[in-house]
Amino acid sequence: MVLNRLRGIGTFMSDTSKTDGNQPELSYWHVWTDDDGISHQTRCQLTNFKHESISGDAAPQWNNHLLSADAKILFTEQPVGWIGEWHENPQPQWIIPLSGRWFVETMDGMRVEMGVGEVSFGGDQNTKSNPEGHKGHLSGTVGEEPARLMIVQLNGERWIGLRPGDFA
Numbered sequence: 001m002v003l004n005r006l007r008g009i010g011t012f013m014s015d016t017s018k019t020d021g022n023q024p025e026l027s028y029w030h031v032w033t034d035d036d037g038i039s040h041q042t043r044c045q046l047t048n049f050k051h052e053s054i055s056g057d058a059a060p061q062w063n064n065h066l067l068s069a070d071a072k073i074l075f076t077e078q079p080v081g082w083i084g085e086w087h088e089n090p091q092p093q094w095i096i097p098l099s100g101r102w103f104v105e106t107m108d109g110m111r112v113e114m115g116v117g118e119v120s121f122g123g124d125q126n127t128k129s130n131p132e133g134h135k136g137h138l139s140g141t142v143g144e145e146p147a148r149l150m151i152v153q154l155n156g157e158r159w160i161g162l163r164p165g166d167f168a
Helices: none
Strands: 004-007 026-033 039-046 050-052 061-063 071-078 083-087 093-099 101-106 110-114 119-123 137-142 147-154
Touching (some): 026 101
Parallel strands (some): 004 110
Antiparallel strands (some): 071 147, 093 147, 101 110
């Protein structure tokens, strides 16, 4: 199986200082499971931004009210050389690197490396083992520094099985 090596795009959001009314977009990688139980990664865009104040007299900014959910937040540090052998995301979760770099390789052979601020949604629940025994995804650190990640895990069955574009 040939691995596609893709680097995340460092500028993941368009110019947010716009005053011309053009909404920004935020790119993210969506890890998902197809009907055959194979995991994939698809580049997606969040586009539903509104130019509004976040509170009171604060100047308007671009906000995307993505979802309201019962969730928990984790901060993790993956040491240099860390490899998370093939596994599924424990529950649907947003993952944002705060420092360092990490990679995600899905069952279709795609490998994506991400750095600071590059967003991934882990939704590869209910995969099926392939002939190599792989299930879910492989992940790990890249480079000579640990990867520190912020993870927002979404509780509830309604988040399982989301496909690329479901957050648009």
